[in-house]
Amino acid sequence: MAKKQQEKSQQTMNELMASAIELFGKNGFVQTSVSEITEHAGYAKGSFYRHWNSKDELFLLIVEQKLKRYRETRNGKVDKATNLAEAMDVIWDFLESIINDKNWSSIFLEFTVYSAKSEILRKLMNKSVYRLSNEIFAELVRDHVETDFPPEKIGALNTALFEGYLIHRSLGTQVLSIKDVRQAAIALALSNGSKQS
Amino acid sequence: MAKKQQEKSQQTMNELMASAIELFGKNGFVQTSVSEITEHAGYAKGSFYRHWNSKDELFLLIVEQKLKRYRETRNGKVDKATNLAEAMDVIWDFLESIINDKNWSSIFLEFTVYSAKSEILRKLMNKSVYRLSNEIFAELVRDHVETDFPPEKIGALNTALFEGYLIHRSLGTQVLSIKDVRQAAIALALSNGSKQS
DNA sequence: TCTCAAAAGTGACCGCAGGTCATTTTTCGA
DNA sequence: TCGAAAAATGACCTGCGGTCACTTTTGAGA
Numbered sequence: 001m002a003k004k005q006q007e008k009s010q011q012t013m014n015e016l017m018a019s020a021i022e023l024f025g026k027n028g029f030v031q032t033s034v035s036e037i038t039e040h041a042g043y044a045k046g047s048f049y050r051h052w053n054s055k056d057e058l059f060l061l062i063v064e065q066k067l068k069r070y071r072e073t074r075n076g077k078v079d080k081a082t083n084l085a086e087a088m089d090v091i092w093d094f095l096e097s098i099i100n101d102k103n104w105s106s107i108f109l110e111f112t113v114y115s116a117k118s119e120i121l122r123k124l125m126n127k128s129v130y131r132l133s134n135e136i137f138a139e140l141v142r143d144h145v146e147t148d149f150p151p152e153k154i155g156a157l158n159t160a161l162f163e164g165y166l167i168h169r170s171l172g173t174q175v176l177s178i179k180d181v182r183q184a185a186i187a188l189a190l191s192n193g194s195k196q197s
Numbered sequence: 198m199a200k201k202q203q204e205k206s207q208q209t210m211n212e213l214m215a216s217a218i219e220l221f222g223k224n225g226f227v228q229t230s231v232s233e234i235t236e237h238a239g240y241a242k243g244s245f246y247r248h249w250n251s252k253d254e255l256f257l258l259i260v261e262q263k264l265k266r267y268r269e270t271r272n273g274k275v276d277k278a279t280n281l282a283e284a285m286d287v288i289w290d291f292l293e294s295i296i297n298d299k300n301w302s303s304i305f306l307e308f309t310v311y312s313a314k315s316e317i318l319r320k321l322m323n324k325s326v327y328r329l330s331n332e333i334f335a336e337l338v339r340d341h342v343e344t345d346f347p348p349e350k351i352g353a354l355n356t357a358l359f360e361g362y363l364i365h366r367s368l369g370t371q372v373l374s375i376k377d378v379r380q381a382a383i384a385l386a387l388s389n390g391s392k393q394s
Numbered sequence: 395t396c397t398c399a400a401a402a403g404t405g406a407c408c409g410c411a412g413g414t415c416a417t418t419t420t421t422c423g424a
Numbered sequence: 425t426c427g428a429a430a431a432a433t434g435a436c437c438t439g440c441g442g443t444c445a446c447t448t449t450t451g452a453g454a
Binding site: 241242 | 429432434
Binding site for chain 2: 028030031106109110112113115116117122125126134152153155156157159160161162163164165167168170171172173175176180181184187188191192
């Protein structure tokens with residue numbers, strides 16, 4: 001029965017991960033130290049590195065898990081969209097659900113910009129598992145684009161507007177509401193990808 | 198003649214600042230250490246803190262200086278704009294000049310997101326001296342808006358799209374070109390602030 | 395029940411960061 | 425030439441991410 005040891009190890013991982021999610025969510029990525037995470041879970045620092053190779057690695061795992069969950073809540077709704085406007089509505093319902101997840105949108109932003117400094121992280125962040133990526137939006141929109149404007153660009157412009165809004169938001173600037181940005185993004189997508197304006 | 202000492206002090210500041218600009222420009226804000234800055238200029242670490250209270254403080258000074266210079270190259274052109282489309286062209290010529298300044302746009306982005314974590318820095322970054330700010334764009338656009346859409350929102354949406362593009366860019370994603378974003382931003386501004394679409 | 399190798403857990407330690415400050419060196423008017 | 429004031433120094437502080445030799449716990453087989 002080596003099973004029990006594995007279970008214990010898994011249990012420890014879960015506890016450390018829960019602690020990490022709580023502290024990252026409260027204080028952000030950089031401002032949360034590995035010592036804090038382990039201490040808060042009742043372990044010593046060294047235990048962290050038995051389970052993950054770096055703070056980055058655990059954070060990416062959390063991001064992957066969170067994105068997966070966001071997407072699940074979105075499932076089904078996508079197929080119902082019959083035109084570009086409806087597809088954009090689905091996308092923005094999705095984006096708003098991220099914004100409503102405490103301050104995780106700010107933390108994603110923080111990590112995204114942080115990741116730009118490392119080539120390895122940069123490559124990872126361009127994968128859709130870790131990112132509210134251009135290409136995912138492009139996919140959702142592709143079937144409904146009526147012009148020859150590239151769907152990837154519609155997706156990327158949408159991402160840009162959203163992430164630009166995250167910056168605006170994380171600085172505490174109050175000029176834009178999420179509704180303003182949603183409207184603008186949809187108007188932009190329609191003007192590029194829809195036959196009538 | 199206490200002048201000579203002041204001059205020497207000023208000289209040291211200039212040397213340290215030049216060293217900082219070079220190293221920040223090459224490696225970014227976080228990845229450039231104060232020791233590197235002083236060493237590269239031929240001083241000891243302590244000398245840095247005789248002139249500035251923190252790394253942040255010097256960086257803000259550099260930002261202020263750079264923004265001032267960008268704006269100077271823009272002066273005059275603003276007054277010539279007779280409608281919203283021309284005003285947007287002036288703004289985007291300005292933004293492109295920032296993008297063309299080596300990788301400083303990425304570094305501004307890095308510091309902007311970094312600053313969100315400190316209340317003091319956040320407040321500073323909302324001032325127009327330190328930021329490619331919403332309100333500056335709003336000002337440039339105000340006289341040419343023909344609808345009742347708030348000029349501040351036009352400015353803020355423009356900033357969001359630009360900074361979102363900076364993220365896209367710093368991740369090395371190649372889907373969007375600066376031209377794409379410029380077109381989108383101008384289309385967006387015109388659709389909100391111009392009578393005919 | 396006892397044994398002991400393997401797995402889990404520990405925390406002192408490393409190099410380096412931003413920042414401090416008592417001390418040394420340089421400057422320059424009297 | 426002298427000495428106070430200004431400039432420059434670098435050892436030192438705390439805290440970071442990460443390492444690893446060590447101790448403790450676990451559990452299958454005798």
